Amino acid sequence: xxxxxxxxxxxxxxxxxxxxxxxxxxxxxxxxxxxxxxxxxxxxxxxxxxxxxxxxxxxxxxxxxxxxxxxxxxxxxxxxxxxxxxxxxxxxxxxxxxxxxxxxxxxxxxxxxxxxxxxxxxxxxxxxxxxxxxxxxxxxxxxxxxxxxxxxxxxxxxxxxxxxxxxxxxxxxxxxxxxxxxxxxxxxxxxxxxxxxxxxxxxxxxxxxxxxxxxxxxxxxxxxxxxxxxxxxxxxxxxxxxxxxxxxxxxxxxxxxxxxxxxxxxxxxxxxxxxxxxxxxxxxxxxxxxxxxxxxxxxxxxxxxxxxxxxxxxxxxxxxxxxxxxxxxxxxxxxxxxxxxxxxxxxxxxxxxxxxxxxxxxxxxxxxxxxxxxxxxxxxxxxxxxxxxxxxxxxxxxxxxxxxxxxxxxxxxxxxxxxxxxxxxxxxxxxxxxxxxxxxxxxxxxxxxxxxxxxxxxxxxxxxxxxxxxxxxxxx
Amino acid sequence: xxxxxxxxxxxxxxxxxxxxxxxxxxxxxxxxxxxxxxxxxxxxxxxxxxxxxxxxxxxxxxxxxxxxxxxxxxxxxxxxxxxxxxxxxxxxxxxxxxxxxxxxxxxxxxxxxxxxxxxxxxxxxxxxxxxxxxxxxxxxxxxxxxxxxxxxxxxxxxxxxxxxxxxxxxxxxxxxxxxxxxxxxxxxxxxxxxxxxxxxxxxxxxxxxxxxxxxxxxxxxxxxxxxxxxxxxxxxxxxxxxxxxxxxxxxxxxxxxxxxxxxxxxxxxxxxxxxxxxxxxxxxxxxxxxxxxxxxxxxxxxxxxxxxxxxxxxxxxxxxxxxxxxxxxxxxxxxxxxxxxxxxxxxxxxxxxxxxxxxxxxxxxxxxxxxxxxxxxxxxxxxxxxx
Numbered sequence: 001x002x003x004x005x006x007x008x009x010x011x012x013x014x015x016x017x018x019x020x021x022x023x024x025x026x027x028x029x030x031x032x033x034x035x036x037x038x039x040x041x042x043x044x045x046x047x048x049x050x051x052x053x054x055x056x057x058x059x060x061x062x063x064x065x066x067x068x069x070x071x072x073x074x075x076x077x078x079x080x081x082x083x084x085x086x087x088x089x090x091x092x093x094x095x096x097x098x099x100x101x102x103x104x105x106x107x108x109x110x111x112x113x114x115x116x117x118x119x120x121x122x123x124x125x126x127x128x129x130x131x132x133x134x135x136x137x138x139x140x141x142x143x144x145x146x147x148x149x150x151x152x153x154x155x156x157x158x159x160x161x162x163x164x165x166x167x168x169x170x171x172x173x174x175x176x177x178x179x180x181x182x183x184x185x186x187x188x189x190x191x192x193x194x195x196x197x198x199x200x201x202x203x204x205x206x207x208x209x210x211x212x213x214x215x216x217x218x219x220x221x222x223x224x225x226x227x228x229x230x231x232x233x234x235x236x237x238x239x240x241x242x243x244x245x246x247x248x249x250x251x252x253x254x255x256x257x258x259x260x261x262x263x264x265x266x267x268x269x270x271x272x273x274x275x276x277x278x279x280x281x282x283x284x285x286x287x288x289x290x291x292x293x294x295x296x297x298x299x300x301x302x303x304x305x306x307x308x309x310x311x312x313x314x315x316x317x318x319x320x321x322x323x324x325x326x327x328x329x330x331x332x333x334x335x336x337x338x339x340x341x342x343x344x345x346x347x348x349x350x351x352x353x354x355x356x357x358x359x360x361x362x363x364x365x366x367x368x369x370x371x372x373x374x375x376x377x378x379x380x381x382x383x384x385x386x387x388x389x390x391x392x393x394x395x396x397x398x399x400x401x402x403x404x405x406x407x408x409x410x411x412x413x414x415x416x417x418x419x420x421x422x423x424x425x426x427x428x429x430x431x432x433x434x435x436x437x438x439x440x441x442x443x444x445x446x447x448x449x450x451x452x453x454x455x456x457x458x459x460x461x462x463x464x465x466x467x468x469x470x471x472x473x474x475x476x
Numbered sequence: 477x478x479x480x481x482x483x484x485x486x487x488x489x490x491x492x493x494x495x496x497x498x499x500x501x502x503x504x505x506x507x508x509x510x511x512x513x514x515x516x517x518x519x520x521x522x523x524x525x526x527x528x529x530x531x532x533x534x535x536x537x538x539x540x541x542x543x544x545x546x547x548x549x550x551x552x553x554x555x556x557x558x559x560x561x562x563x564x565x566x567x568x569x570x571x572x573x574x575x576x577x578x579x580x581x582x583x584x585x586x587x588x589x590x591x592x593x594x595x596x597x598x599x600x601x602x603x604x605x606x607x608x609x610x611x612x613x614x615x616x617x618x619x620x621x622x623x624x625x626x627x628x629x630x631x632x633x634x635x636x637x638x639x640x641x642x643x644x645x646x647x648x649x650x651x652x653x654x655x656x657x658x659x660x661x662x663x664x665x666x667x668x669x670x671x672x673x674x675x676x677x678x679x680x681x682x683x684x685x686x687x688x689x690x691x692x693x694x695x696x697x698x699x700x701x702x703x704x705x706x707x708x709x710x711x712x713x714x715x716x717x718x719x720x721x722x723x724x725x726x727x728x729x730x731x732x733x734x735x736x737x738x739x740x741x742x743x744x745x746x747x748x749x750x751x752x753x754x755x756x757x758x759x760x761x762x763x764x765x766x767x768x769x770x771x772x773x774x775x776x777x778x779x780x781x782x783x784x785x786x787x788x789x790x791x792x793x794x795x796x797x798x799x800x801x802x803x804x805x806x807x808x809x810x811x812x813x814x815x816x817x818x819x820x821x822x823x824x825x826x827x828x829x830x831x832x833x834x835x836x837x838x839x840x841x842x843x844x845x846x847x848x849x850x851x852x853x854x855x856x857x858x859x860x861x862x863x
Contacts, residue, residue: 184837189645
């Protein structure tokens, strides 16, 4: 039987898309790599997912799971004639256990919707990726998403107790569960962050935390990035691990002023936004110490906020940063790299040097507390060749790697960076990853071409070809 | 090494024929390659505090002792990270970090013997779990020698990282069956400015458990919480049969406030020495019969099984009374019915063989087997220990 017919018989004809114009929006995620799937199917239950997987398997067609498509590493871009399995109809919150502090949810639940459902219970799901208004729990799991508050609470992997997953042979299996420490190998931390290459998660048990009684937000301006970064180091070095610690540079602040009348002073070279959570006594004390440490580095324009409205005002600059940057140039390449925190001032200097050399406007708005850089290269794709942008991005990655860093702090590898994996891992390290992958997907039918280098599936994507050349050429 | 000395490396009564004292990563590579060449089976040894956990190895020829891989490789206080060789003991690590007012937030039994590698590999825990969760969440990279003798690295030295599959965390809880962890990079935490431990004693277990549960419901950020019953309660100096222990940590004002809040709502006022937490962590490791039960939510705490350490809020119970096979099977069935588990961590050989260590594994057998085949193709690493 034709695959499309079989998919329609499983999910209903209205839940199978195959017209070229319908597939257009599934060609890409929030990154730059593009490739169209052969079809998109939208199952409504785990059993339907299982049947879809079996059908694709029988037809010899690979499968790409997809949530909201907000990923930045091309993890949901379908290569080699793959079909996309969308989780958008699997969007129920099945259970909120307020005593055990866990929730059972389907993968299509939007992160922010879960947050809203938990708030009346005084609980929250800690990971808060910037995409949280659109991104789904399934996608958050696939990418081991982070967000500003990962500094204190860790990434998604710290908050998933178990998953139900459809394996590449169509079996529905459980890994972990509602209780921690179940016997046998715990594959949950392997599945979290596996970018859809091991199976399709159809349910997840999430760990919930009680909302903190007090949240105290602190904002300070600095003469330049170096002084702000030193203050951030001094805070961590002083034994304070805030809930979040974000930095905005001068370019970002100017963009905010231009776009939204943010009234950030012209003489400010960087902005540090720090949030602490917990007992009010502890927060007050920490904010006092943070202020002292910041003043020692020449901080000015200090503001603090303790009510929700005031806090929103302080976070506004951070949250409007990307829209503001979009007014400078129509396109931006949002890089993601992570370095040891103490290397940040040096790395930022070198990253800005690269942008200068290429003549790109660069903006830095990032999670300074955990060393997670997000240099944004601004360009106009209509007039500037993507090759140059990709080359500058590769040089930025190289700087991070040379400083002892890694390729991604929260966006993942996908098809954006798989060729650069050889920069940080030896062949035997990558082989260990292949072994793990093979235990779940021995035939490589799940999201082929992603994460690991040397696969053929996504080889025809033009941006991929360029990056392969860069990865090989810059390898020292 | 003579038979007497080899006897110290017996597992479940089985004495190995050889002992290899590894000092460097290369020694581990060589020993595992050699085991593959000769098709003999190895058991990896750290401090031996959890060596008995697991089903008895189907074969056991060589004790590969990793304690000689010792010492801090690199501590970056400003990054809150440290890289250590796997045989470093938890006590040595704590001593090295204390000077910088930092610690690795993992409390396990017998830190003067327990090694960092063994703690990760066996997913050891204790009172710190209440606030700091699983040991794997504080491991950011490892060097590991796979079952075929390949030396590999996983993760890195950065605190946030999604560069490929997270193998460091996967290896935690594999009990030395997929690989030998030879070096680890750990995520550290600042030591709190102040820490205080309070006790409330109780003549009956139900009210002790109820009190602990009320404390969880207060939603105050407690640092640790436990109920000790019977012998562990006596061991920590309780005059009553049951004791609720609470640890408060933070700055002086926060600890003061927590103490006030607890005093106004519950009879938890008497301060005791912080060493009681080590007594609790050691208790399950020293008992002749030691069962670790987890099941959500809360029901684990209601089982009246005599001597016990209960981590309320984590829903983990260490049952330490000498139960018989029938009672263990009953408890396990109850736990599994409620989506939990009961692991027989310690028991006389005969008893453990009759009930099995693990109960029903929560990973498809075919997947576990493929994972084992991929990482340890000749089955040289403690074959049969983990399902």
